[in-house]
Amino acid sequence: MKNSERYIIAFNRIDAAMKKMCHSTNMPFFKLIDCARRHNAVVRRYEHDLREFAELRNAIVHDRTEQAYVIAEPHHQVVQKIEQIARKITKPVTVGQLFRRKVVTLQANDSLLIGLRLIREQKFNQFPLYDRQHFIGMITAMGITYWLSDRMTEGMPKGKIPKLRDVHQHEKRKKSYRFVRQNMPIYEAVEIFQKGVTSGNRIEALLITENGREKEKLLGIVTPMDIVRAHK
Incomplete structure (x- = not known):
């Protein structure tokens, strides 16, 4: 799987989790961050990263010229980071x-x-x-x-x-x-x-x-x- 594919999967997991927090199905991602940060400490902790992730996601999804071509292929470390944050948001480690x-x-x-x-x-x-x-x-x-x-x-x-x-x-x-x-x-x-x-x-x-x-x-x-x- 390409890094861009892994990135989009992790991004979509974060997007879905925040929509669930905000009881929304169509709220734009940046507004989702503003909403979800009021409910979730992980979103507050990684708010800056999430906003940067959205910019890169837009470059990958909206700016490509054909189905098989992406304008930006994320670095492996960036993919690892968004996957890690996705895990923390969707399956947070608890004090228990x-x-x-x-x-x-x-x-x-x-x-x-x-x-x-x-x-x-x-x-x-x-x-x-x-x-x-x-x-x-x-x-x-x-x-x-x-x-x-x-x-x-x-x-x-x-x-x-x-x-x-x-x-x-x-x-x-x-x-x-x-x-x-x-x-x-x-x-x-x-x-x-x-x-x-x-x-x-x-x-x-x-x-x-x-x-x-x-x-x-x-x-x-x-x-x-x-x-x-x-x-x-």
């Missing part, structure tokens, strides 16, 4: 596919020693905290540090080991997480972290459940570092 795993959780009545042991042995720096099945928030290494700082000034009763419920009260940022659905495309997760940084409300963890609801079973967790490793 990449980060579904057993998550270590702690209970509100667990002692601080349990959390400290996990930090030391597992190198974790944050844990979901529950009161039985009810989600309370995240216990972080920084929150424990804040708790310790307060105790150093107030004085800690000898022999008394606090519960994690008490330590959680010292978390300065109690909303540094978000629950997300397991079929969320990975590029949407990337955008959540990026928007958190630019808005000054940094997100430290995305908690994965089936439909992104707090009361559902926790299926996985994503941190900014997980995203960095996944894109290496």
Whole structure:
């Protein structure tokens, strides 16, 4: 198959996917981009490329002088790139596919020693905290540090080991997480972290459940570092 044929096939897959997003059957491609970018993080990520792809597609399809002749035969790397983007748009990798795993959780009545042991042995720096099945928030290494700082000034009763419920009260940022659905495309997760940084409300963890609801079973967790490793 010629590169131009592969290119048109990939382009048409993107075109069909965006028409489905926009519930349209005849919208021009450039308008489709404007529409689809409001719904799809991959389109937003590759908007510039998609506009350039449209120009090349027009050269291939509209400017040829006969059926077997094309004015522009795309370079192999260009074909690979449009095919890759077509896959990302039509079959996006989800957070559930990449980060579904057993998550270590702690209970509100667990002692601080349990959390400290996990930090030391597992190198974790944050844990979901529950009161039985009810989600309370995240216990972080920084929150424990804040708790310790307060105790150093107030004085800690000898022999008394606090519960994690008490330590959680010292978390300065109690909303540094978000629950997300397991079929969320990975590029949407990337955008959540990026928007958190630019808005000054940094997100430290995305908690994965089936439909992104707090009361559902926790299926996985994503941190900014997980995203960095996944894109290496």
